[in-house]
Amino acid sequence: MDNNRITSKLKAVKSRRVWVAHRSTLGATYKAASGYGEIRILSQNTAAGKVNQFKDKSLTKRLRSKLSNSAPDDLILLAGYGSIQVLACLIFKEMHGKVNVLIYNQKTRKYEIRKHFGE
Numbered sequence: 001m002d003n004n005r006i007t008s009k010l011k012a013v014k015s016r017r018v019w020v021a022h023r024s025t026l027g028a029t030y031k032a033a034s035g036y037g038e039i040r041i042l043s044q045n046t047a048a049g050k051v052n053q054f055k056d057k058s059l060t061k062r063l064r065s066k067l068s069n070s071a072p073d074d075l076i077l078l079a080g081y082g083s084i085q086v087l088a089c090l091i092f093k094e095m096h097g098k099v100n101v102l103i104y105n106q107k108t109r110k111y112e113i114r115k116h117f118g119e
Contacts (some may be wrong), residue, residue, distance in 0.1 A: 016073050018102055019066075020044075021088045022080025033077055033111055036102055042066050044083055057083065063080060064091050071094040078103050 019046035020030060023044035030039050041062055067088070076092055078085050078101055093099045099116045 004029065014069055015022075016075065017063050018075045018077050019070060019088065019092075020077045020079050021085040023071055024080045030077065030079075033102060033104075036111060036113070039077075043080070056087075060087055060091070063088055066094060070095065072098065075098065075100045075102040077101075100106070 017040050018030070018033050018037040020033075020039060020041045021043070023030075033039060043059070065085070068090060073104050074092075075084070076088050076099060081104075086103070089099045089101065093116075100110050101114045101116065103114060105112050
């Protein structure tokens with residue numbers, strides 16, 4: 001691979017964001033995932049309490065607001081509550097026509113990108 005292609009790939013990764021669906025553990029950094037782009041947290045538990053994953057309307061509104069700053073090549077990191085992961089992916093797909101997810105493979109101990117296109 002020539003230097004120009006390497007440089008353009010690095011620029012793409014630096015401009016890409018990794019949206020963490022839900023950070024349930026205080027202090028979780030997702031350091032290894034930061035190699036795929038800038039980490040952004042969509043929802044998280046705080047010292048004051050947990051996110052109520054069953055308040056669909058307010059949660060959807062908050063996720064939609066945060067994801068309004070997303071780009072088609074950004075990634076959704078599947079972490080935390082499953083219901084929040086699903087909502088984040090649905091909103092992202094609605095906005096961009098596809099969903100790019102970042103998942104952690106326990107077997108290989110590495111992150112993997114999966115791209116999903118819909119009809």
